[in-house]
Amino acid sequence: MIARVTVMLKxxxxxxxxxxxxxxxxxxxxxxxxxxxxxxxxxxxxxxTSEIEANKSIQEMCEKLLANTVIESYEIEII
Amino acid sequence: xxxxxxxxPGSNCDRDMLSALRLAGHEAVPIWHKETELxxxxxxxxxxxxxxxxxxxxxxxxxxxxPIFREISRHIExxxxxxxxxxxxxxxxxxxxxxxxxxxxxxxxxxxxIVDLRVINTTSTFTHKYMTNNKISIPIAHHExxxxxxxxxxxxxxxxxxIAFKYKDNxxxxxxxxxxxxxxxxxxxxxxxxxERHIEDAHGCKDxxxxxxxxxxTS
Numbered sequence: 001m002i003a004r005v006t007v008m009l010k011x012x013x014x015x016x017x018x019x020x021x022x023x024x025x026x027x028x029x030x031x032x033x034x035x036x037x038x039x040x041x042x043x044x045x046x047x048x049t050s051e052i053e054a055n056k057s058i059q060e061m062c063e064k065l066l067a068n069t070v071i072e073s074y075e076i077e078i079i
Numbered sequence: 080x081x082x083x084x085x086x087x088p089g090s091n092c093d094r095d096m097l098s099a100l101r102l103a104g105h106e107a108v109p110i111w112h113k114e115t116e117l118x119x120x121x122x123x124x125x126x127x128x129x130x131x132x133x134x135x136x137x138x139x140x141x142x143x144x145x146p147i148f149r150e151i152s153r154h155i156e157x158x159x160x161x162x163x164x165x166x167x168x169x170x171x172x173x174x175x176x177x178x179x180x181x182x183x184x185x186x187x188x189x190x191x192x193i194v195d196l197r198v199i200n201t202t203s204t205f206t207h208k209y210m211t212n213n214k215i216s217i218p219i220a221h222h223e224x225x226x227x228x229x230x231x232x233x234x235x236x237x238x239x240x241x242i243a244f245k246y247k248d249n250x251x252x253x254x255x256x257x258x259x260x261x262x263x264x265x266x267x268x269x270x271x272x273x274x275e276r277h278i279e280d281a282h283g284c285k286d287x288x289x290x291x292x293x294x295x296x297t298s
Contacts, residue, residue, distance in 0.1 A: 013182075013227070014182075016184070016186070017183060020187050040136075066136070068140070068180055070180045070228070
């Protein structure tokens with residue numbers, strides 16, 4: 001089973017990298033780009049058949065290591 | 080005073096830290112991160128600057144979960160003293176020992192320069208040689224030094240006199256101009272600037288020397 005974890009900065013937390021990408025897009029004349037937020041995607045291969053169990057353990061991994069919940073939120077998707 | 084300087088793969092200020100501690104008259108031993116135990120009778124654990132494990136995922140995140148860190152946490156839980164400079168500060172926040180997190184600098188650039196700090200707390204073992212609001216000149220060299228903490232955490236830091244140093248002119252976007260903070264019991268200090276780089280005449284400035292000189296001295 002493969003789980004896809006998406007980690008994003010929480011709303012309200014400044015994202016200087018996203019800002020820099022936004023400016024670059026604007027300077028390529030994409031005037032309609034109003035914001036860019038940059039995050040991380042991780043695909044985790046898991047030796048597990050139960051989706052519920054997989055979700056549970058990935059959530060634990062997110063809390064312990066994959067995301068820093070002071071500034072980041074995460075989403076788990078089993079694919 | 081006996082200090083252990085922890086070396087992770089990528090640490091590069093470990094020798095500076097060792098020589099600063101020794102110059103100030105302390106005993107200091109380097110400890111490779113694969114050691115499973117710390118030597119006996121260690122008073123202070125120092126986590127130096129540089130990088131750790133490529134700083135993959137987030138700066139300090141992997142080091143904070145490494146086996147040696149269990150020993151470091153035990154030392155701190157027992158009320159032991161610890162110091163984290165630069166990457167060491169990032170590791171201490173990732174381990175949840177100090178509140179908040181160090182984010183990318185607001186201008187997205189790596190900043191390497193000498194900055195002025197104001198000393199805020201002057202009662203901890205690290206800072207008692209300075210006077211409140213002393214201006215000291217200390218180098219910074221980091222890409223992720225922008226201190227961020229929740230409003231509640233910032234209030235608590237202020238209320239409990241846990242802000243050790245502030246930048247005079249904020250170089251990186253840090254909340255409240257914070258350059259270094261203390262734990263609630265004032266025995267763990269994390270800071271982005273490098274006092275170990277300003278300790279002898281050859282450095283052109285010795286403003287960092289009192290920091291090391293004062294460790295474990297009664298004021």
